[in-house]
Amino acid sequence: MQVVELTRAGDGANRSLLRDMHRLRRKVFKDRLDWSVSTRGxxxxxxxxxxxxxxxxxxDRGTVLGCVRLLPTTAPNMLAETFPELLDGANAPRSDSIVESSRFCVDTGSTAATTEGGLRQxxxxLLAAMLEWSTARGLKSIATVTDLRMERILRRAGWRLxxxxxxxxxxxxxxxxxxxxxxxDALDAIRRNGGLSGPVLPLKMALPFAA
Structure with a gap:
């Protein structure tokens, strides 16, 4: 397994992975969880x-097993525009040092590899990649909207919301x-609890402004 970084301006191979990512999101968020999400085909x-x-x-060998979306909080994002009621009256995070994560999912039916704690490898x-990517860019935090089940998973992994x-x-x-x-400390805990021996993002992807 490997983690790759994609944008919507990718080449042909990236576009294929983006399509597979959107298929996985349909499978998880609509078909399995029955969330009210936008689908087409x-x-x-x-x-x-x-x-x-x-x-x-x-x-893993060309198959998309998991994904997460990262958005700048200075641009339109879900917490600020779709779920502001979750802020309890506080202002939505808006900073160059904060990004928002959303659409985090793993295809549990296609990946059997688990850790001693029972979570999927x-x-x-993905969690380690989020931290590596953010650290390389000097970010302070990641804003997110999640369900209570995922909050518990984060806590078990070693990253407290x-x-x-x-x-x-x-x-x-x-x-x-x-x-x-x-x-x-969060990255160290996730690597330790996940049995990860080192970085999961290739150096050229983890570093900002890489060629």
Whole structure:
């Protein structure tokens, strides 16, 4: 397995992985979780899938096993525009040092590799990649909207969400907004708990402004 970084301006190979990523998102968020998401055919895609988005994708022999979307909080994002009620009256994070993560998912039916704690290896690889990517860019935190199940997974992995507001029911999901701090301790814990021996992102992808 490996983690690759994709944008919507990618070459032909990247476009193929982007399509497979949108298929996985449809499979997870619509077919399995039955969330109210925008779908077209086999794909799940929304108005935040723009040129501003960066995607970290776990790939194994050409198959997409997991993904997460990263958006600048200075651009349109889900917490500020779709779920502001989760802020409990606080201002949405808006800073060059904060990005938003969304659409985090792992295809549990296609990846059997797990850690001693029972979480999928692909989950730890995505979390580590988020931290590596953010650290290389000097970011302070990642804003996110997640459900309580995923908050527990983050805690088990070693990355504690700092809640912005209390949980609220969004459709069929108990959702919460928070900030994930970009800290060496969190990355060390995720690598240790996930059995990762080192960085999961290739150096040229982890570094900012890489050629």
């Amino acid at each position: 086999d794909f799940e895609k929304d108005r935040y899938d723009t040129q501003d988005a960066t995607y970290l994708v776990v790939v 692909a989950t730890f690889m 700092r809640r912005i507001g209390g949980p609220r029911r969004i459709g069929s999901t108990a959702a919460v907004a928070g900030l994930l701090p970009i800290e060496d």
